[in-house]
Amino acid sequence: MNQPLGQPVRAGRQQQPQTNEYDDGPFTFRPATKDGAKARVAIQGVSGSGKTWTSLSLAHGLALGERFAVIDTERGSASLYVGERGIQFDSLPMHRYDPRDLGKALAAAAKAEYPVVVVDSLSHYWKGPDGTLDQVEKAKSKYGGNSFAGWKDGTPMQNEMVEALLAYPGHIVVTMRSQTEWVLQENDRGRKEPTMVGMRAEQRKGIEYEFGVAAEMDITNRLRFLKSRCPALHQQVLDKPDGARDIAKPLLDWLNAGGKPVDSSAWVDAAFAENATAEGLLALYREVESHSALATPLLHPQTGQPTSLGDAIKERGIALKNAQQ
Template sequence: MTLPPPVRVGRQQQAPHTDQFDDGPFAFRPATKDGAKARVSIQGVSGSGKTWTGLSVAHGLAEGARFAVIDTERGAASLYVGHRGIQFDSLQMHRYDPRDLVKALAAAAQAGYPVVVVDSLSHFWKGTDGTLDQVEKAKGKYGNNSFAGWKDGTPMQNDMVEALLAYPGHVVVTMRSQTEWVLQENDRGKKEPTMVGLRAEQRRGIEYEFGVAAEMDINNRLRFLKSRCPALHQKVLEQPDGDRDIARPLLDWLRDGAKPVDTATWIDAATAIDATADGLVALYREVEAASALATPLMHPETGQPTNLGDLIRERGAALRAQPDA
């Protein structure tokens, strides 16, 4: 199969957003959980057990299949391979550009892993080449204005989060925590630092992007900060079994009254030799309604990371540009 020459070759050279794709109707549809996947974040201090718990959750979500681990912790996750039957494939990363995480997710999607674990997501915020580094590098373009450097850093961060949330399988991330302090007035009327809890080492509030967010303390005690799954709401687990205590209730809830959705069907439709420009607009609307435009994948022609929405746009623009369109 030969597709029209690709228009999009990089983030800075996207196909122009045409009216057909941009100006769709605001159409309400019946709400469903069809195709919904688990999105789990686990944060904690060093030694709290977040890596093992994340792996055991992933094992349960994968239901015996091998899953993928994107490892920033110098192989820490691999020390658990084989324990309680857990088997997975690992990708070791040593630099933490958010765009590289998008590429890794695209590679995992291409390989068909049902679950991907990121251990840990904190490195893509404050590690080498992480978002904070990208902002520092970018500020030189804006007269060393760090605030202006976020013009470059924010889109990278947002694209990374979108790729995580749109991965066509379940996602489990771990994050390091740090103690958070605020200045509060004491009974003598003086301001003093007061510990108010733990905060994930990532962009503030990122844990709430996930359907399930939990924190673990040094005693391996897990507390759910947020859960859209009623069975997990506000629960506290002592030394949790990630498979039994978290993955199984999540899968039961996600599957209740829902139909599976295979993103490969959309990819096949986007790259079909008999696809039409109008048909691709309709496909775009369908994918958009499923909140799956940011689904990471490898471009079928260039082999470079892209996403489903951009692939459909590109193909549609190429077909529109053909003389006999």
Template structure:
């Protein structure tokens, strides 16, 4: 199931029409209008839901934002915490096409930020991408590899909807977990739950401007950041609005002299 088909590479046209060439023009690059795309992955209890809400609140700058909740109302437990206000859409089935519809509804409602808590369900939850692949495989004699002919476009369309949402996006993801022996403060080895890669399609972190992971002590480490202020930073029990949202907004609003 984890073995995915190679991407289809389509040949590029050798020549463009004169009209198409005339329509192409370069212009000075800037970040005007660019919105943040942030992901947080972590094990259960690492604080990713609370931290993600704080980041979303900071990005929203005091406006209500939308939360697409797959975690049985977990996000709502933090409503009002530190003044955070948001509207929630509860989901219990996770067809990627339903996430696209939810994002369209959030865009229509003009939320400045949408938080997906969590994106992992749309990969391996009920009716998620992996379920869709299994269903499609029945058309190909039970061949799961062939089922990706249907599953891959669903996954790609969902990612495209996240990237084209007109506001900021904050997504949390569960981490695959393992127990490992680590030395504690007393010099004794003890089992500790650690997160491995995110429960989503391999390489999903490349789609985000900023990707971070949290551990069971609420320690956040940036795996990737296009925002220079956050690059390779490690934050202990971060305040998402102050420590993450603010530098991200400052970065997006800064432009080099033209």
């Protein structure tokens, strides 16, 4: 017999959907500031173009003479420049290029409080052994050999790596190898022929949009800015640039104009303070979120495992709230 129209049919007790106050926060507009802004620079070029030396000189200028860190995938090529013009840095050689390993390396650099990290080069984390492309190839077996489906695993790894770079609590400089890009174009005889249209970084297409400043160098050591949010560098072309003088100085002048420094270590201390409360951690999460710093790479103070600042705050806040119930 049919139920009368509008009569509810009991199908067992339904669970109410759980809401997460961390993920379902309010949309709150705040005054825009440059507080805590850091340089995010990408330099791409062919072999011999000078991108490694330029990135080291730039990092030296951004670090204001302090030691900085180099995540080295280029078999020690950066270390050949140590001591030149007073440049000193610590190096971490990498031999496998799982994108998650770059996040771990950045977390270690953040714990050591390096003011600048250079990644020389980021291209290996795309097409090197265990890089994103390798991860996609390995993952396709889970999806019946479908390479396209393998991106279900590869894309999150790539995105999390980029987020860790952009949220590092210091300046970031990366180099990328370039390759010639060709397209088929119709010639004056109506035939298709390959035509060189420029250079493209060996990384995921569009990676340059993630950085505040992106530049390319050619074999004559000529640097051309492809994009720059810093007006002083916009569309500039520099021959054999001095990274510290020609790039770092105008960048720092622009970043520091009207902005105050932000100490991310104070957020970490607050997150793991003994007297922290669930309410206080939620407020801390919102503060970190407002600075676009939730993805800040972090070595968990208790477990030593790599994580993000946002995840660490959320984990402890939820644990404290559950303990109150």
